[in-house]
């Protein structure tokens with residue numbers, strides 16, 4: 001049988017199953033060429049273990065690109081905890097047991113990989129993982145001596161990236177523009193507030209009606225049903241929910257000029273980026289525009305930066321995107337490929353390849 005690993009150029013992928021909770025845990029280390037691998041722990045239900053491993057490996061590769069393009073001295077990795085049911089339906093005791101098992105793997109990897117928060121995990125979970133693993137978790141709560149959530153700096157970077165991407169299609173001011181935010185979570189709601197403050201006409205969607213209600217009453221957002229998002233016309237589409245939103249078919253019908261959001265692996269297939277490019281839709285590559293959270297975690301915890309220094313680095317996402325767009329123009333490629341080439345150049349220049 002052909003497996004997902006056959007299509008992956010990473011270094012380590014290890015999984016374990018826990019019969020007691022039904023959790024299937026995977027850690028993927030894609031590269032350590034620039035430094036120890038890092039990437040968050042994602043906990044959610046998956047239709048199959050194969051899909052969970054596929055998500056871990058793809059997301060780990062993306063982390064390698066994210067760290068390289070952001071100029072951070074870290075490699076790429078990711079953890080996926082495939083749960084037997086929705087995260088909200090996992091009891092406290094089971095969840096704690098799952099964290100204990102994950103921490104055991106982190107301790108075994110002994111610093112080759114550092115985790116952090118992602119979909120389905122929080123700063124409080126990082127407090128537990130840090131304590132039980134021997135310190136291999138970024139993003140602990142401030143109460144536990146950590147730098148707190150990565151979401152605000154991720155949102156900051158996405159906002160900077162939206163502005164730069166809009167400029168690329170000739171939109172210098174968001175006032176009066178239709179900005180569609182998919183997913184009103186920690187990042188999406190923050191981005192929605194920022195664009196609303198600029199006078200954008202906010203359109204929003206979430207599977208959680210309470211979050212929609214907040215956006216409607218506080219930000220005057222027009223709410224669209226979850227299934228109608230990709231067929232709703234807008235100037236800027238901001239995917240901040242899960243990945244895999246834009247496949248070849250969606251890319252060929254999307255009514256927008258810009259795609260710029262935080263969702264990791266927003267493209268569902270290899271053709272989607274080319275289809276967007278052929279239609280003149282500017283895509284801000286996910287691993288560039290959503291790097292603010294990684295800059296916050298690695299900046300504060302590895303490089304000793306202050307919050308202000310983190311903020312300054314996050315502002316640079318705008319210039320990096322401008323460089324990606326320029327490269328896509330001159331090399332006649334999609335912005336996604338241009339950004340990958342930028343990452344590959346950084347990796348090729350690095351000489352610290354012994355541990356890779």
Ligand code: NAI
Pocket residue numbers: 118119120150151154182183184185186187188205206207208211226240241242243262263264290291293294
């Ligand atoms: P979150 O879990 O706080 O928010 C996600 C939101 O999306 C929730 O409100 C959820 O109800 C909603 N949602 C889920 N499926 C949906 C659907 N089909 N349609 C509409 N809404 C849907 O997560 P967070 O932290 O805001 O992250 C959002 C995305 O950004 C994720 O893909 C994450 O991987 C990515 N990201 C987050 C970073 C961070 O620092 N928090 C950093 C880099 C990427």
Ligand code: PHE
Pocket residue numbers: 038039040041115116117118119138150264290291293294295297
């Ligand atoms: N999970 C987030 C991301 O995908 C934040 C994160 C960055 C977590 C780096 C760990 C390490 O960017």
Ligand code: K
Pocket residue numbers: 117118119120121122
């Ligand atoms: K989270």
